[in-house]
Structures are given as C-alpha cells and as structure tokens.
Amino acid sequence: MDMTEPTKPRTDPRILRTRQLLKDALIDLLQEMDIEKISVNKIAEKATINRVTFYLHYRDIPDMLEKMADDMIEEIQEVIEQSQDAKRSIEDADSHRFISLLEHIAANSKFYKVVLGTKRTPIFTERLLKMLTGSVAARMELMGADSSISKAGIQKDIAIWYGSSALIGTIVSWIRNDMPYSPTYLARQFTLLRTHQFLDQPAKGK
C-alpha cells in the first residue's frame, strides 16, 4: 500500500532557493521605493540571480505579486485552521482566530508592513479582504435571522460590507501604526467595538 502523500512532487531545491531570493529581494525593494520604480533588473540584481532566470518563474512583476498573494492567503488559512483545535465555545473561536491572525502578522511584520501597511501593493489587501468577507458572511449566517441586525431592518450585504471593512481596516491601521497593541488586547477592543459601538447620539447644542 502506498503511504506517501500524493501531493508532494518534491520540488528541486534550486527552484525553492531562487524563488525565495527573488521574493526577499522584492520585499526589500518595496520597502525602499515605490513599485513603479522597481524593475525585473533590480529584483534580479538584489537577489543575485540572473535577470533571465526571473522569467523562468514569473511572467512579470504583477504575476509575481499575484503568486506571493496566493502564498500569503494559503499561509493565513493554515495559521487559522491550526488555531481551531480545542476551543471551548463557538463564540470564542472567532476571537481566537483573530488573535492567531494578528500573531502571525506580528511574527512576519517585515513582510506584512510592506504588503498590507503601504498602498504599494493593493492586491494583498484585496485578497485578504475577500477572505475576511467570507468569514464575516459566515458569522452572520451563524447569527441567524433573529439577530438584532435583521430585526433592525438592516440589509445583510450592507452589514457584511460594513463588518469586513471595519475588520481589515483595523488590522491595516494597526500594522501602519507599528502594532502598538498586543494581538490579545486589540482583539478584545475589536469585540467591544462590535458590541458597544456608537450607542450615543452626538452631543447637542449650537
């Protein structure tokens, strides 16, 4: 009986090495300059890789960014799945997934500060937003039709726009401000905002 994983073609170490060098070089360059100023030439040079070799792996720079975004999403999915086990209640799972995500970002802050913390590479924010929108939508399904949201006559899709935007925006702002709060603290604050938020009328008076 074959016990080996079928999804392991075992890639040539040279390929892994080259791609890693290229990715690191691109992140470095994105830290230094705007994306319009980055050329395949510069990436290859910084990676100490021949320029022609770049084209053996990626069609062009946007293609490379797209593949890096794919990798990012894949990693995040893994991190979140691993944090799922042995959770006491379902309402806690949400918060713990959030904390795991923030911890993962903090552990790879150099990367995330560049790809999510700057406006240079919108594809990463785009992808993450798409993913989080799915989570928020699923959460709303869980909450069901008897929630105060439905009762208040709020359109589900608008609530999803609102909730997922607040989520990714809070994360991005946290990154841009150099992560001044711990993942646990930010998660707690986020939960508070979701429940207690803006219950007041603004102050009256001329």
Place this chain on the structure above:
Amino acid sequence: MDMTEPTKPRTDPRILRTRQLLKDALIDLLQEMDIEKISVNKIAEKATINRVTFYLHYRDIPDMLEKMADDMIEEIQEVIEQSQDAKRSIEDADSHRFISLLEHIAANSKFYKVVLGTKRTPIFTERLLKMLTGSVAARMELMGADSSISKAGIQKDIAIWYGSSALIGTIVSWIRNDMPYSPTYLARQFTLLRTHQFLDQPAKGK
C-alpha cells in the same frame, strides 16, 4: 479698493483643455486595462495630444494621478461644505454630509468606479480615507468622554480606525456593486449599523 479675487490668475484655456483631455484619456484607459500597461504614449494618443505636451503638465503618470487625487479631494470638500447650510440639528448634519458625498459619487460614477472601485489606483482611496478619518475623529470629539465608548474602555484611536474603515469600506463596496441602493437608503442603513450593530452573541451549539 480691489474687489477682485486674488486667487484667480485666470488660466489659459489651452491649458485647461489639454489637462481635461489628458485626464479623460487616463480614466478611459484605466477602465480598459491595468495601470502597468498604461504608458504616456497611450494617454497622449487617446487624448489626441502630443506626447511631449504631457511632460509640460505632469512629471510622470504617478504625478498625474496624485494631482487628480488632489482635485478629487478638493471637489468633495466643496460638495460637503455646500451641504452644510440650513441643517436643523447637528446630529443630522453628519448624515446629510454622507448623503451629499454619495450623491456626488453617483453623479460622477464613471470616474469613481475607476479610481475607488478598482484596486488600480490606491492613492485615491488613500486620500479619501485620510479625509474621512478626520471626520470620524472630529465626530468622536463631539461625542465626548461620557459616551458609551469611553465608558466601555475603548481606545479612541482604535475606535477611529474601526469607524473610518467601516465608512470608506462601505462606500467602496457600494461603488463596486454598482450602487444598488440610493444614497439616502445607504445612509440610513449605515446609521443603523453604527448604533444597533452586532448586539447579539453568535448562536450557540455544537
């Protein structure tokens, strides 16, 4: 006594014409293709303007986008200021500013669908977020320290991250989905979300 406005040098109509042609051309091109594929050549060609003339007005394409973003913010400020007069109460002003903004976006939907509705030109979203962050921060100041936010022990800066992200994200999602709700309706929904949002615990169970 000089009654003329000092801030009116009265620009040459040729300049205005050329710039308008260039801007229209760029918006058209952004509708058709990704920004990396757009060259000064293509812009000039579509604008029926000589390529060299482009450089008499803008340093390069990013510079042009930056100036267009400046113009956008300026226009939005004007629109919002004009909606300020004759408002009954302060709490309504907020909502009316929001409606005016949405109406302005709907009236220029071709432009906004390209610059805010796609991920191609992050500088426009960036600028608008910055502006809205200011509004949200001012609103929180108005609400004061006795609000339920402060009482709940929520950091003011995090509340601003959350609120401004939800705001711009809702607008962008609305644009991306081809503005399926009227400005007034969306504003009402937004207000509901800000007050009633997510008061439930998620559904329990296995």
Place this chain on the structure above:
DNA sequence: TTAATTATCTTACACGTTGTAAATTAAGTC
C-alpha cells in the same frame, strides 16, 4: 560514480518607453 536530467547563466537582439532638447507652428492675450 557515472549518466541523466533540469535549473541557471551568458550573450544577444528587437522593440517599446522614458525624459529631454531645439526649433517651429498655432492659439490666446493686450
């Protein structure tokens, strides 16, 4: 270890883009 396979390197080329210069033509201003 040798022989195979495969990734990377080297050199080269055609083509498009960029930004600038100088002289000319056209449009707007007084």
Place this chain on the structure above:
DNA sequence: GACTTAATTTACAACGTGTAAGATAATTAA
C-alpha cells in the same frame, strides 16, 4: 496686429522588456 505662451514636430540617448540559443552547473537516479 504685436506680443506672449502653449502645443507640435523631430530627434536622441538611456533604459526596461521579453525571448532565444547554447554553455555551464547543480540535482537526481542508475
């Protein structure tokens, strides 16, 4: 109608892109 300024035309050097063909080096399988 003379003056001023914007736009055009043509030209050029530098750079970036994407691809090709053959040589070299690293990896893997026998």
